[in-house]
Amino acid sequence: MEARQLTDVADTATAGLDDVIEVGGLRQRYGGFEAVRDVSFTVARGEIFALLGTNGAGKTTTTEVLEGFRPASGGTVRVLGLDPEPAAPAMMAGESPLTARERDALALAAQGAQAGEIAAALHLTEGTVRNYLSAAITKLGAPNRITAIRVAQEKGWL
Structure with missing residues (x-):
């Protein structure tokens, strides 16, 4: 091609x-x-x-x-x-790769909120919250939620 x-x-x-x-x-x-x-x-x-x-x-x-x-x-x-x-x-260099929803879900998780609490706060289903958190973890190259929160905070994205 x-x-x-x-x-x-x-x-x-x-x-x-x-x-x-x-x-x-x-x-x-x-x-x-x-x-x-x-x-x-x-x-x-x-x-x-x-x-x-x-x-x-x-x-x-x-x-x-x-x-x-x-x-x-x-x-x-x-x-x-x-x-x-x-x-x-190239498009993401220096910019946050997180969508607004991923950032919101990760920020609430950083405050200690569980999936059900995040879902209620953002008016989403728990499954959708888990999808957003998983996407954030993947985009940040983190092995888990805690590391993703740390990476996002260090880069100023949270």
Whole structure:
């Protein structure tokens, strides 16, 4: 596959790309939990597309993979004909990799709150809170919640 740098979505027409987003068999695991399982779709140039689902369905994880902020555990992803993952480190240099929800959940965990208390405070389900905490731990390269809190505090993200 030939990789071409595109600077504008309008360039996709001249580059011969009918689909600006291609996802095939996308999988994302957090330890033993599979947050995204075998998701496939395409988005055509000019098409309006939405990801809909309940809390914890994998919408945010899928979006973060498309943005290059999270590597896929499996499957293929192409945005404008390119793999978005290699761009992630440059985009996140010096910036917090945490989403607002991940940061909120981690900040409450830093205060000693348990998943149920965090869920109540943020109006989420406990499963969604666990997903946010797991994502924060993964993004910070930490082996556990305590280390993730320490890393985020040291970098000024909490």
